[in-house]
Amino acid sequence: MKLCELLENEGVFSFSRIPMSKCRVTKERLLGGAPSISMLNAVILCVIYPTPRELGGRTHDGDIAAFSKIRDYHAYFASLEKKIKRELEARRPGRYVRVFSDHSPIDERRAAVEAGLGVIGENGLFISESGGSYVFLGEIVTSLSDSELSDEGIPRLEKKPRGCVKCGRCRAACPAGCIGEDGESKKTTCVSALTQKKGELSKEERERIIKSGFAWGCDICAEVCPMNGAGQKKRVYPAYFDKGRILGRSAAEIMSEISKMDESTYATYPFSWRKREVLERNFMLFADLAVYDIQGSETKNDDKDDKDDEDNKNG
Ligand code: SF4
Ligand code: SF4
16 A cells, blocks of 8 residues: 555645755753764654534633644554555665654754645644644655655645635734734743643633633634635544544533542543643633532553653643
């Protein structure tokens, strides 16, 4: 099976190849065992995931962002890596092949722009032609040559994708004033980052979270963006994102669903990189905790809490 067919079988329909020399390498240590960068190519992958509307709409009194209502995309990419390695090793043995997402040796958004898959909007999000900004980026880094990747059905996109129309809707809607006139975004005040922050929050931070309506992540600047509008082509995402969806329609229902998860289930969601206490702290800002069954929800995943914050870019 060609690499392009494998990717499509796994629900990835938007991808493009570029030389690694055109990527900004930020964590070269992750390329341990690879040939020199001049010998490597990258296949940038744009994986669509369901929008809040496709997940049944949202609540405004303590929701969680769409990316966290589905199972963790890191596990999806890890499984994809195994399948790609197995397939290529059988036909092209001994080649360097790795798949990364978030915890990546390159600046992924910049590489995706360079690969012709989309643009970076004024809201700071990557906006793809295929799935708007509700996409996960990942990449195959490989020693397969440019012509070998072409033979594998991996295109090199030449067309300039349609971009941010600078309508200002994201700036007007942002509850934290993160998006500047010049399109510069101040991610330190972003609600998504605040909801994922450990420890006590200041009064101002708590107020900002309440104003947003989000207890984890924030979809507001994506929701209002016309690039995520109804005119978009049919969005197809991996079947992996169909199972285990969090379907609660209020903060109480969502928190209750999460509280009932055992540790191994909890670990399959993107928010599990933080202890349950962080989520519970946020939900307490929205409703009476008495309705949540959070008894005995002490977490055992302390080590995840120390994961590099930079490697969790979504929401
Ligand atoms: S809302 Fe408008 S300005 Fe903001 S990213 Fe989307 S198109 Fe660009
Ligand atoms: S994620 Fe929310 S808080 Fe952050 S920039 Fe977008 S709208 Fe503003």
